[in-house]
Amino acid sequence: MNNAETAPNKQRIKSQRAQAAICDAAIACLYAVGYGDTTLNKVATMAGFSKGALQHHFASKEDLIAATADRLLQRSVAGVTTTKAQQRFESVDASLRRSWEKLINTAAYRALLEILNAARADKALQTRISDNLLQWGRALDQNAIDTYEAVDGNDEDVKALMNMTRSFMRGLVIQERYTNDADETSKHIERWIDMIAPQLRMRESDENRTDYVKHQKC
Amino acid sequence: MNNAETAPNKQRIKSQRAQAAICDAAIACLYAVGYGDTTLNKVATMAGFSKGALQHHFASKEDLIAATADRLLQRSVAGVTTTKAQQRFESVDASLRRSWEKLINTAAYRALLEILNAARADKALQTRISDNLLQWGRALDQNAIDTYEAVDGNDEDVKALMNMTRSFMRGLVIQERYTNDADETSKHIERWIDMIAPQLRMRESDENRTDYVKHQKC
DNA sequence: ACGAAAAAGCCATCCGCAAGGATTGTTTTG
DNA sequence: CAAAACAATCCTTGCGGATGGCTTTTTCGT
Numbered sequence: 001m002n003n004a005e006t007a008p009n010k011q012r013i014k015s016q017r018a019q020a021a022i023c024d025a026a027i028a029c030l031y032a033v034g035y036g037d038t039t040l041n042k043v044a045t046m047a048g049f050s051k052g053a054l055q056h057h058f059a060s061k062e063d064l065i066a067a068t069a070d071r072l073l074q075r076s077v078a079g080v081t082t083t084k085a086q087q088r089f090e091s092v093d094a095s096l097r098r099s100w101e102k103l104i105n106t107a108a109y110r111a112l113l114e115i116l117n118a119a120r121a122d123k124a125l126q127t128r129i130s131d132n133l134l135q136w137g138r139a140l141d142q143n144a145i146d147t148y149e150a151v152d153g154n155d156e157d158v159k160a161l162m163n164m165t166r167s168f169m170r171g172l173v174i175q176e177r178y179t180n181d182a183d184e185t186s187k188h189i190e191r192w193i194d195m196i197a198p199q200l201r202m203r204e205s206d207e208n209r210t211d212y213v214k215h216q217k218c
Numbered sequence: 219m220n221n222a223e224t225a226p227n228k229q230r231i232k233s234q235r236a237q238a239a240i241c242d243a244a245i246a247c248l249y250a251v252g253y254g255d256t257t258l259n260k261v262a263t264m265a266g267f268s269k270g271a272l273q274h275h276f277a278s279k280e281d282l283i284a285a286t287a288d289r290l291l292q293r294s295v296a297g298v299t300t301t302k303a304q305q306r307f308e309s310v311d312a313s314l315r316r317s318w319e320k321l322i323n324t325a326a327y328r329a330l331l332e333i334l335n336a337a338r339a340d341k342a343l344q345t346r347i348s349d350n351l352l353q354w355g356r357a358l359d360q361n362a363i364d365t366y367e368a369v370d371g372n373d374e375d376v377k378a379l380m381n382m383t384r385s386f387m388r389g390l391v392i393q394e395r396y397t398n399d400a401d402e403t404s405k406h407i408e409r410w411i412d413m414i415a416p417q418l419r420m421r422e423s424d425e426n427r428t429d430y431v432k433h434q435k436c
Numbered sequence: 437a438c439g440a441a442a443a444a445g446c447c448a449t450c451c452g453c454a455a456g457g458a459t460t461g462t463t464t465t466g
Numbered sequence: 467c468a469a470a471a472c473a474a475t476c477c478t479t480g481c482g483g484a485t486g487g488c489t490t491t492t493t494c495g496t
Contacts, residue, residue, distance in 0.1 A: 011444060011491060018445080034339030036254035040482065050447045051482095057445090061482065110338070116395045117335050120328070121252030126395070133396035164386065164406050167393050171385030177334045177344070178351035179381075188382050195413055229465060229470060236471080258456065269457095271472045279456065 019057050019067065022047045026068040030111035035118040040064070062125055065115060069129045072112040073136040079103050080143050092148065092197045096165065100189055104169040113173065140166070149203040161196050168192055237275050237285065240265045244286040248329035253336040258282070280343055283333060287347045290330040291354045297321050298361050310366065310415040314383065318407055322387040331391065358384070367421040379414055386410055 025047035029038045040061060044054040058064040079102060090098075103109060116133075119126040144162035145155050172185055179185065243265035247256045258279060262272040276282040297320060308316075321327060334351075337344040362380035363373050390403055397403065 014445075014491090032339065034336060036336065037339065039480080041480085052448070053446045055483075056447095059483095113335070113392070114339075116392055117331070118252060118254065119395055121250065121255065121332075130396070134398070137396045160406065160409060163393075163402075164410060167389030167406065168382065168386040169389065170392055171387065171389030174331070174334055174388055175381070175385050177337055178348070178355045180352065184381075188378060188385065191378060192382060227466090232465090232471075257454080259454085268473045270474070273457075274471060274473095277457095 022054055022057060023068045023071045026064055027108060027111045030114045031107040035114040062128060066128050069115045070132055072108060073132055077139045092200045092202060093193050096193050100169050104173060147203060148200045151199055151201060161199060240272055240275060241286045241289045244282060245326060245329045248332045249325040253332040280346060284346050287333045288350055290326060291350055295357045310418050310420060311411050314411050318387050365421060366418040369417055369419060379417060383414060
Protein backbone atom coordinates (compact mmCIF):
# COMPACT_ATOMS: atom_id res chain seq x y z
CA MET A 1 0.00 0.00 0.00
CA ASN A 2 0.97 3.62 0.24
CA ASN A 3 2.91 5.54 2.84
CA ALA A 4 0.80 8.63 2.93
CA GLU A 5 1.89 9.53 6.44
CA THR A 6 5.61 8.79 6.29
CA ALA A 7 6.52 9.74 2.75
CA PRO A 8 8.41 12.96 2.04
CA ASN A 9 6.59 16.11 1.32
CA LYS A 10 5.86 16.36 -2.35
CA GLN A 11 4.79 12.76 -2.76
CA ARG A 12 2.85 12.85 0.45
CA ILE A 13 0.57 15.68 -0.54
CA LYS A 14 0.20 14.20 -3.97
CA SER A 15 -0.86 10.93 -2.46
CA GLN A 16 -3.26 12.64 -0.11
CA ARG A 17 -4.82 14.57 -2.95
CA ALA A 18 -5.21 11.42 -4.98
CA GLN A 19 -6.79 9.53 -2.13
CA ALA A 20 -9.14 12.39 -1.41
CA ALA A 21 -10.16 12.56 -5.06
CA ILE A 22 -10.73 8.83 -5.13
CA CYS A 23 -12.84 8.89 -1.98
CA ASP A 24 -14.88 11.76 -3.38
CA ALA A 25 -15.45 9.77 -6.53
CA ALA A 26 -16.48 6.80 -4.41
CA ILE A 27 -18.98 8.99 -2.58
CA ALA A 28 -20.42 10.25 -5.84
CA CYS A 29 -20.58 6.69 -7.13
CA LEU A 30 -22.27 5.36 -4.00
CA TYR A 31 -24.88 8.05 -4.33
CA ALA A 32 -25.37 7.52 -8.03
CA VAL A 33 -25.49 3.75 -8.35
CA GLY A 34 -25.56 2.37 -4.81
CA TYR A 35 -23.16 0.13 -2.97
CA GLY A 36 -23.67 -2.96 -5.08
CA ASP A 37 -22.81 -1.23 -8.33
CA THR A 38 -19.99 0.88 -6.95
CA THR A 39 -17.15 -0.82 -8.71
CA LEU A 40 -13.43 -0.12 -8.66
CA ASN A 41 -13.51 0.63 -12.37
CA LYS A 42 -16.24 3.22 -12.05
CA VAL A 43 -14.64 4.91 -9.08
CA ALA A 44 -11.26 5.02 -10.80
CA THR A 45 -12.74 6.48 -13.96
CA MET A 46 -14.79 9.06 -12.08
CA ALA A 47 -11.71 10.09 -10.11
CA GLY A 48 -9.65 10.42 -13.29
CA PHE A 49 -7.27 7.60 -12.45
CA SER A 50 -6.60 4.18 -13.79
CA LYS A 51 -7.71 1.13 -11.92
CA GLY A 52 -4.09 0.34 -11.16
CA ALA A 53 -3.60 3.71 -9.52
CA LEU A 54 -6.64 3.16 -7.36
CA GLN A 55 -5.35 -0.20 -6.27
CA HIS A 56 -2.05 1.39 -5.43
CA HIS A 57 -3.73 3.72 -2.98
CA PHE A 58 -6.27 1.23 -1.67
CA ALA A 59 -5.16 -2.36 -1.68
CA SER A 60 -8.67 -3.76 -1.53
CA LYS A 61 -12.20 -2.60 -2.07
CA GLU A 62 -12.81 -2.85 1.64
CA ASP A 63 -9.96 -0.40 2.19
CA LEU A 64 -11.57 1.99 -0.22
CA ILE A 65 -14.96 1.77 1.43
CA ALA A 66 -13.52 2.11 4.90
CA ALA A 67 -11.55 5.21 3.93
CA THR A 68 -14.61 6.64 2.20
CA ALA A 69 -16.69 5.99 5.28
CA ASP A 70 -14.11 7.77 7.43
CA ARG A 71 -14.21 10.73 5.11
CA LEU A 72 -17.97 10.89 5.23
CA LEU A 73 -18.07 10.64 9.01
CA GLN A 74 -15.46 13.33 9.37
CA ARG A 75 -17.34 15.60 7.01
CA SER A 76 -20.52 14.96 8.92
CA VAL A 77 -18.97 16.06 12.19
CA ALA A 78 -17.19 18.97 10.57
CA GLY A 79 -20.47 20.04 9.02
CA VAL A 80 -22.20 20.51 12.35
CA THR A 81 -19.30 22.15 14.13
CA THR A 82 -18.08 24.73 11.63
CA THR A 83 -21.42 26.10 10.58
CA LYS A 84 -22.43 26.28 14.19
CA ALA A 85 -19.79 28.86 15.11
CA GLN A 86 -21.09 31.26 12.51
CA GLN A 87 -24.76 30.94 13.21
CA ARG A 88 -24.57 31.24 16.91
CA PHE A 89 -27.73 33.09 17.50
CA GLU A 90 -30.18 31.13 15.44
CA SER A 91 -33.18 29.53 17.06
CA VAL A 92 -33.46 25.87 17.98
CA ASP A 93 -36.03 25.50 15.24
CA ALA A 94 -33.74 26.90 12.60
CA SER A 95 -30.83 24.86 13.86
CA LEU A 96 -32.75 21.61 13.64
CA ARG A 97 -34.11 22.51 10.25
CA ARG A 98 -30.60 23.18 9.09
CA SER A 99 -29.50 19.76 10.32
CA TRP A 100 -32.05 18.21 8.06
CA GLU A 101 -31.24 20.29 5.01
CA LYS A 102 -27.50 20.46 5.23
CA LEU A 103 -26.60 17.17 6.85
CA ILE A 104 -29.23 14.48 6.45
CA ASN A 105 -31.15 15.25 3.30
CA THR A 106 -27.98 15.30 1.21
CA ALA A 107 -26.22 13.17 -1.34
CA ALA A 108 -23.32 12.59 1.04
CA TYR A 109 -25.58 11.24 3.75
CA ARG A 110 -27.22 8.91 1.29
CA ALA A 111 -23.79 7.65 0.31
CA LEU A 112 -23.06 7.02 3.97
CA LEU A 113 -26.34 5.16 4.31
CA GLU A 114 -25.25 2.91 1.47
CA ILE A 115 -22.17 1.95 3.43
CA LEU A 116 -24.03 1.60 6.71
CA ASN A 117 -26.56 -0.64 5.08
CA ALA A 118 -23.92 -2.75 3.40
CA ALA A 119 -22.18 -3.15 6.74
CA ARG A 120 -25.22 -4.87 8.18
CA ALA A 121 -24.73 -8.06 6.20
CA ASP A 122 -20.99 -7.70 5.60
CA LYS A 123 -19.43 -8.51 8.93
CA ALA A 124 -15.90 -7.86 7.72
CA LEU A 125 -16.81 -4.33 6.72
CA GLN A 126 -18.85 -3.99 9.89
CA THR A 127 -15.94 -4.68 12.22
CA ARG A 128 -13.67 -2.67 10.00
CA ILE A 129 -15.58 0.58 10.42
CA SER A 130 -17.33 0.00 13.73
CA ASP A 131 -14.75 1.83 15.83
CA ASN A 132 -15.04 4.97 13.77
CA LEU A 133 -18.80 4.67 13.79
CA LEU A 134 -18.89 4.54 17.56
CA GLN A 135 -16.55 7.49 17.74
CA TRP A 136 -18.82 9.30 15.32
CA GLY A 137 -21.77 8.69 17.60
CA ARG A 138 -19.86 10.07 20.56
CA ALA A 139 -18.80 13.12 18.58
CA LEU A 140 -22.40 13.81 17.63
CA ASP A 141 -23.44 13.39 21.25
CA GLN A 142 -20.77 15.80 22.36
CA ASN A 143 -21.75 18.26 19.69
CA ALA A 144 -25.36 18.06 20.78
CA ILE A 145 -24.37 18.95 24.33
CA ASP A 146 -22.19 21.78 23.10
CA THR A 147 -24.94 23.20 20.96
CA TYR A 148 -28.08 22.76 23.01
CA GLU A 149 -29.11 22.52 26.60
CA ALA A 150 -32.24 20.96 27.98
CA VAL A 151 -34.79 23.18 29.62
CA ASP A 152 -34.74 20.80 32.55
CA GLY A 153 -30.97 21.02 32.62
CA ASN A 154 -30.27 17.36 32.01
CA ASP A 155 -27.57 16.81 29.42
CA GLU A 156 -28.62 13.24 28.86
CA ASP A 157 -31.93 14.54 27.61
CA VAL A 158 -30.16 16.59 25.00
CA LYS A 159 -28.27 13.57 23.77
CA ALA A 160 -31.36 11.40 23.69
CA LEU A 161 -33.47 13.98 21.89
CA MET A 162 -30.85 14.63 19.27
CA ASN A 163 -30.25 10.93 18.74
CA MET A 164 -33.96 10.50 18.24
CA THR A 165 -34.00 13.44 15.87
CA ARG A 166 -31.30 11.88 13.75
CA SER A 167 -33.06 8.51 13.74
CA PHE A 168 -36.27 10.19 12.68
CA MET A 169 -34.57 12.10 9.89
CA ARG A 170 -32.73 9.01 8.77
CA GLY A 171 -35.99 7.19 8.50
CA LEU A 172 -37.50 10.07 6.55
CA VAL A 173 -34.76 9.78 3.96
CA ILE A 174 -35.88 6.24 3.24
CA GLN A 175 -39.53 7.18 3.32
CA GLU A 176 -39.07 9.08 0.08
CA ARG A 177 -39.20 5.74 -1.69
CA TYR A 178 -42.88 5.32 -1.05
CA THR A 179 -44.16 8.81 -0.62
CA ASN A 180 -43.99 10.99 -3.66
CA ASP A 181 -45.41 13.91 -1.77
CA ALA A 182 -42.28 15.84 -0.91
CA ASP A 183 -44.35 18.39 0.91
CA GLU A 184 -45.43 15.77 3.41
CA THR A 185 -41.85 15.18 4.42
CA SER A 186 -41.27 18.79 5.39
CA LYS A 187 -44.54 18.76 7.28
CA HIS A 188 -43.30 15.86 9.32
CA ILE A 189 -40.02 17.64 9.93
CA GLU A 190 -41.86 20.71 11.13
CA ARG A 191 -44.11 18.71 13.35
CA TRP A 192 -41.18 16.96 14.95
CA ILE A 193 -39.42 20.25 15.51
CA ASP A 194 -42.55 21.58 17.14
CA MET A 195 -42.47 18.65 19.51
CA ILE A 196 -38.87 18.77 20.65
CA ALA A 197 -37.79 22.39 20.22
CA PRO A 198 -39.66 23.43 23.39
CA GLN A 199 -37.52 20.97 25.32
CA LEU A 200 -34.28 22.56 24.14
CA ARG A 201 -32.57 25.90 24.05
CA MET A 202 -29.32 27.03 22.47
CA ARG A 203 -26.38 26.81 24.82
CA GLU A 204 -24.70 30.17 25.33
CA SER A 205 -21.41 29.35 27.01
CA ASP A 206 -18.80 27.30 25.21
CA GLU A 207 -16.93 26.30 28.35
CA ASN A 208 -16.44 22.64 27.70
CA ARG A 209 -16.19 22.64 23.96
CA THR A 210 -13.91 19.98 22.62
CA ASP A 211 -12.33 19.42 19.27
CA TYR A 212 -13.29 15.94 18.21
CA VAL A 213 -12.27 16.01 14.60
CA LYS A 214 -9.49 13.54 14.67
CA HIS A 215 -6.56 13.46 12.29
CA GLN A 216 -6.62 10.91 9.53
CA LYS A 217 -5.47 10.37 6.02
CA CYS A 218 -8.36 10.40 3.64
CA MET B 219 -42.75 -17.12 -17.65
CA ASN B 220 -45.31 -19.06 -15.65
CA ASN B 221 -49.06 -18.98 -15.70
CA ALA B 222 -49.70 -19.19 -12.03
CA GLU B 223 -53.06 -17.50 -12.31
CA THR B 224 -54.48 -19.23 -15.36
CA ALA B 225 -53.10 -22.75 -15.05
CA PRO B 226 -55.33 -25.61 -14.02
CA ASN B 227 -55.81 -26.35 -10.40
CA LYS B 228 -53.21 -28.81 -9.28
CA GLN B 229 -50.42 -27.14 -11.19
CA ARG B 230 -51.56 -23.75 -10.12
CA ILE B 231 -51.30 -24.40 -6.44
CA LYS B 232 -48.00 -26.13 -7.00
CA SER B 233 -46.71 -23.13 -8.81
CA GLN B 234 -47.97 -20.81 -6.10
CA ARG B 235 -46.32 -22.90 -3.43
CA ALA B 236 -43.06 -22.89 -5.34
CA GLN B 237 -43.16 -19.14 -5.84
CA ALA B 238 -43.95 -18.59 -2.20
CA ALA B 239 -41.08 -20.82 -1.15
CA ILE B 240 -38.73 -18.99 -3.50
CA CYS B 241 -39.80 -15.59 -2.23
CA ASP B 242 -39.35 -16.75 1.34
CA ALA B 243 -35.88 -17.94 0.46
CA ALA B 244 -35.18 -14.58 -1.13
CA ILE B 245 -36.31 -12.83 2.04
CA ALA B 246 -34.04 -15.00 4.15
CA CYS B 247 -31.22 -14.38 1.73
CA LEU B 248 -31.73 -10.61 1.71
CA TYR B 249 -31.62 -10.60 5.44
CA ALA B 250 -28.58 -12.86 5.66
CA VAL B 251 -26.29 -11.43 3.00
CA GLY B 252 -27.91 -8.21 1.81
CA TYR B 253 -29.20 -7.19 -1.57
CA GLY B 254 -25.86 -7.14 -3.34
CA ASP B 255 -25.04 -10.73 -2.47
CA THR B 256 -28.52 -12.09 -2.92
CA THR B 257 -27.91 -14.17 -5.99
CA LEU B 258 -30.19 -16.39 -8.01
CA ASN B 259 -28.08 -19.41 -7.19
CA LYS B 260 -28.26 -18.83 -3.45
CA VAL B 261 -31.99 -18.22 -3.48
CA ALA B 262 -32.61 -21.30 -5.59
CA THR B 263 -30.50 -23.47 -3.32
CA MET B 264 -32.10 -22.10 -0.16
CA ALA B 265 -35.54 -22.71 -1.62
CA GLY B 266 -34.62 -26.25 -2.58
CA PHE B 267 -34.93 -25.68 -6.30
CA SER B 268 -32.59 -25.61 -9.23
CA LYS B 269 -31.65 -22.38 -10.84
CA GLY B 270 -33.62 -23.37 -13.89
CA ALA B 271 -36.77 -23.83 -11.83
CA LEU B 272 -36.32 -20.42 -10.31
CA GLN B 273 -35.97 -18.88 -13.73
CA HIS B 274 -39.07 -20.66 -14.82
CA HIS B 275 -41.06 -18.93 -12.10
CA PHE B 276 -39.30 -15.59 -12.31
CA ALA B 277 -37.94 -14.66 -15.69
CA SER B 278 -35.48 -12.11 -14.31
CA LYS B 279 -33.93 -11.12 -11.06
CA GLU B 280 -36.00 -7.97 -11.08
CA ASP B 281 -39.13 -10.11 -11.26
CA LEU B 282 -37.97 -12.06 -8.26
CA ILE B 283 -37.21 -8.97 -6.23
CA ALA B 284 -40.48 -7.30 -7.19
CA ALA B 285 -42.48 -10.36 -6.18
CA THR B 286 -40.51 -10.64 -2.96
CA ALA B 287 -41.18 -7.00 -2.21
CA ASP B 288 -44.88 -7.51 -2.80
CA ARG B 289 -44.86 -10.42 -0.43
CA LEU B 290 -43.10 -8.40 2.23
CA LEU B 291 -45.45 -5.47 1.86
CA GLN B 292 -48.46 -7.70 2.05
CA ARG B 293 -47.13 -9.40 5.14
CA SER B 294 -46.46 -6.05 6.68
CA VAL B 295 -50.03 -4.92 6.24
CA ALA B 296 -51.40 -8.28 7.29
CA GLY B 297 -49.24 -8.11 10.38
CA VAL B 298 -50.85 -4.96 11.67
CA THR B 299 -54.42 -5.86 10.80
CA THR B 300 -54.76 -9.45 12.03
CA THR B 301 -53.06 -9.05 15.36
CA LYS B 302 -55.07 -5.92 15.92
CA ALA B 303 -58.40 -7.69 15.99
CA GLN B 304 -57.30 -9.91 18.84
CA GLN B 305 -55.70 -7.32 21.00
CA ARG B 306 -58.44 -4.81 20.84
CA PHE B 307 -58.20 -3.49 24.30
CA GLU B 308 -54.51 -2.89 24.65
CA SER B 309 -53.21 0.58 25.38
CA VAL B 310 -51.76 2.92 22.80
CA ASP B 311 -48.38 2.44 24.45
CA ALA B 312 -48.53 -1.30 24.12
CA SER B 313 -49.79 -1.06 20.57
CA LEU B 314 -46.91 1.14 19.49
CA ARG B 315 -44.43 -1.02 21.31
CA ARG B 316 -45.80 -4.03 19.52
CA SER B 317 -45.37 -2.28 16.19
CA TRP B 318 -41.70 -1.95 16.92
CA GLU B 319 -41.18 -5.49 18.12
CA LYS B 320 -43.36 -7.40 15.71
CA LEU B 321 -43.13 -5.31 12.57
CA ILE B 322 -40.09 -3.08 12.40
CA ASN B 323 -37.39 -4.69 14.47
CA THR B 324 -37.61 -7.92 12.51
CA ALA B 325 -35.67 -9.85 9.92
CA ALA B 326 -38.46 -9.39 7.39
CA TYR B 327 -38.40 -5.62 7.73
CA ARG B 328 -34.64 -5.58 7.29
CA ALA B 329 -35.09 -7.60 4.12
CA LEU B 330 -37.60 -5.03 2.94
CA LEU B 331 -35.17 -2.25 3.76
CA GLU B 332 -32.60 -3.97 1.56
CA ILE B 333 -34.98 -3.75 -1.37
CA LEU B 334 -36.07 -0.21 -0.57
CA ASN B 335 -32.47 0.88 -0.39
CA ALA B 336 -31.57 -0.86 -3.62
CA ALA B 337 -34.51 0.83 -5.31
CA ARG B 338 -33.03 4.24 -4.60
CA ALA B 339 -30.23 3.88 -7.14
CA ASP B 340 -31.92 1.31 -9.35
CA LYS B 341 -34.53 3.27 -11.25
CA ALA B 342 -35.85 0.22 -13.07
CA LEU B 343 -36.61 -1.51 -9.80
CA GLN B 344 -37.88 1.75 -8.39
CA THR B 345 -40.55 2.22 -11.02
CA ARG B 346 -41.29 -1.47 -10.93
CA ILE B 347 -42.32 -1.52 -7.30
CA SER B 348 -43.36 2.08 -6.77
CA ASP B 349 -47.06 1.50 -7.32
CA ASN B 350 -47.21 -1.19 -4.69
CA LEU B 351 -45.13 0.94 -2.34
CA LEU B 352 -47.56 3.81 -2.65
CA GLN B 353 -50.44 1.45 -2.07
CA TRP B 354 -48.63 0.13 0.96
CA GLY B 355 -48.33 3.62 2.35
CA ARG B 356 -52.02 4.21 1.85
CA ALA B 357 -52.87 0.91 3.50
CA LEU B 358 -50.76 1.83 6.51
CA ASP B 359 -52.44 5.22 6.66
CA GLN B 360 -55.85 3.60 6.53
CA ASN B 361 -54.86 1.14 9.19
CA ALA B 362 -53.63 3.95 11.40
CA ILE B 363 -57.00 5.65 11.13
CA ASP B 364 -58.81 2.42 11.83
CA THR B 365 -56.72 1.71 14.88
CA TYR B 366 -56.25 5.07 16.53
CA GLU B 367 -58.00 8.35 16.80
CA ALA B 368 -56.48 11.69 17.64
CA VAL B 369 -57.43 13.32 20.91
CA ASP B 370 -58.18 16.46 18.92
CA GLY B 371 -60.30 14.44 16.56
CA ASN B 372 -58.30 15.12 13.42
CA ASP B 373 -57.67 11.99 11.37
CA GLU B 374 -54.86 13.64 9.47
CA ASP B 375 -53.00 13.93 12.76
CA VAL B 376 -53.23 10.20 13.25
CA LYS B 377 -51.76 9.55 9.84
CA ALA B 378 -48.99 12.05 10.35
CA LEU B 379 -48.07 10.77 13.80
CA MET B 380 -47.97 7.16 12.69
CA ASN B 381 -45.98 8.02 9.60
CA MET B 382 -43.50 9.80 11.81
CA THR B 383 -43.43 6.88 14.18
CA ARG B 384 -42.58 4.51 11.39
CA SER B 385 -39.88 6.83 10.10
CA PHE B 386 -38.39 7.04 13.55
CA MET B 387 -38.40 3.29 14.01
CA ARG B 388 -36.93 2.79 10.57
CA GLY B 389 -34.12 5.12 11.48
CA LEU B 390 -33.56 3.25 14.72
CA VAL B 391 -33.05 0.01 12.85
CA ILE B 392 -30.13 1.58 11.05
CA GLN B 393 -28.81 3.19 14.19
CA GLU B 394 -27.85 -0.22 15.51
CA ARG B 395 -24.82 -0.03 13.26
CA TYR B 396 -23.16 2.58 15.41
CA THR B 397 -24.64 2.11 18.82
CA ASN B 398 -23.85 -1.16 20.50
CA ASP B 399 -25.94 -0.23 23.48
CA ALA B 400 -29.15 -2.09 22.76
CA ASP B 401 -30.64 -0.69 25.92
CA GLU B 402 -30.38 2.81 24.52
CA THR B 403 -32.59 1.84 21.61
CA SER B 404 -35.45 0.74 23.81
CA LYS B 405 -35.07 3.90 25.86
CA HIS B 406 -35.53 5.94 22.72
CA ILE B 407 -38.54 3.87 21.78
CA GLU B 408 -40.07 4.48 25.17
CA ARG B 409 -39.37 8.16 25.02
CA TRP B 410 -40.92 8.36 21.58
CA ILE B 411 -44.01 6.57 22.83
CA ASP B 412 -44.20 8.97 25.74
CA MET B 413 -44.31 11.84 23.31
CA ILE B 414 -46.76 10.34 20.83
CA ALA B 415 -49.15 8.27 22.89
CA PRO B 416 -50.77 11.22 24.70
CA GLN B 417 -51.91 12.53 21.34
CA LEU B 418 -53.69 9.29 20.44
CA ARG B 419 -56.29 6.94 21.80
CA MET B 420 -57.52 3.57 20.55
CA ARG B 421 -60.50 3.81 18.26
CA GLU B 422 -63.49 1.89 19.54
CA SER B 423 -65.84 1.66 16.60
CA ASP B 424 -64.87 -0.16 13.47
CA GLU B 425 -67.41 1.54 11.28
CA ASN B 426 -65.30 2.35 8.29
CA ARG B 427 -62.91 -0.55 8.38
CA THR B 428 -61.75 -1.65 4.97
CA ASP B 429 -59.97 -4.70 3.74
CA TYR B 430 -56.95 -3.49 1.86
CA VAL B 431 -55.03 -6.69 1.45
CA LYS B 432 -55.22 -7.10 -2.25
CA HIS B 433 -55.08 -10.33 -4.12
CA GLN B 434 -51.80 -11.20 -5.78
CA LYS B 435 -49.76 -14.18 -6.73
CA CYS B 436 -46.73 -14.40 -4.53
C1' DA C 437 26.64 18.63 -4.75
C1' DC C 438 25.40 15.03 -7.65
C1' DG C 439 24.06 11.01 -9.89
C1' DA C 440 22.51 6.39 -9.45
C1' DA C 441 19.74 3.21 -6.89
C1' DA C 442 15.44 2.81 -4.50
C1' DA C 443 10.84 3.82 -3.82
C1' DA C 444 6.43 5.71 -4.90
C1' DG C 445 2.86 6.89 -8.35
C1' DC C 446 0.65 5.29 -12.18
C1' DC C 447 -1.11 2.51 -16.18
C1' DA C 448 -2.29 -1.51 -19.36
C1' DT C 449 -3.12 -6.06 -19.32
C1' DC C 450 -4.27 -10.50 -17.72
C1' DC C 451 -6.54 -14.00 -14.59
C1' DG C 452 -9.98 -16.65 -12.04
C1' DC C 453 -14.43 -16.53 -10.85
C1' DA C 454 -19.22 -15.90 -10.18
C1' DA C 455 -22.94 -13.38 -11.74
C1' DG C 456 -27.48 -13.19 -14.66
C1' DG C 457 -29.34 -15.21 -18.28
C1' DA C 458 -30.23 -18.44 -22.50
C1' DT C 459 -30.64 -23.05 -24.24
C1' DT C 460 -31.89 -27.63 -24.27
C1' DG C 461 -33.33 -31.43 -22.25
C1' DT C 462 -36.30 -34.49 -18.84
C1' DT C 463 -40.15 -35.32 -15.85
C1' DT C 464 -44.74 -34.39 -14.23
C1' DT C 465 -49.41 -32.92 -14.86
C1' DG C 466 -53.82 -31.87 -17.47
C1' DC D 467 -49.85 -35.39 -26.45
C1' DA D 468 -49.38 -30.69 -25.04
C1' DA D 469 -48.11 -27.73 -21.57
C1' DA D 470 -46.17 -26.82 -17.36
C1' DA D 471 -42.49 -27.78 -13.75
C1' DC D 472 -37.96 -28.57 -13.18
C1' DA D 473 -32.87 -29.59 -14.11
C1' DA D 474 -28.17 -29.50 -16.31
C1' DT D 475 -25.24 -27.03 -19.01
C1' DC D 476 -23.32 -23.32 -21.49
C1' DC D 477 -22.46 -18.34 -22.66
C1' DT D 478 -21.22 -13.66 -21.95
C1' DT D 479 -20.02 -10.06 -19.00
C1' DG D 480 -17.95 -7.72 -15.47
C1' DC D 481 -16.13 -8.06 -11.06
C1' DG D 482 -11.93 -7.80 -7.62
C1' DG D 483 -7.44 -8.67 -7.74
C1' DA D 484 -2.47 -9.77 -9.48
C1' DT D 485 1.44 -8.79 -12.46
C1' DG D 486 4.88 -6.22 -14.93
C1' DG D 487 6.51 -2.12 -16.95
C1' DC D 488 7.05 2.86 -17.18
C1' DT D 489 7.60 7.65 -15.11
C1' DT D 490 8.56 10.76 -11.25
C1' DT D 491 10.28 11.69 -6.78
C1' DT D 492 13.31 10.74 -2.87
C1' DT D 493 17.33 8.90 -0.75
C1' DC D 494 22.04 8.29 -0.06
C1' DG D 495 26.98 7.10 -0.91
C1' DT D 496 30.58 9.49 -2.72
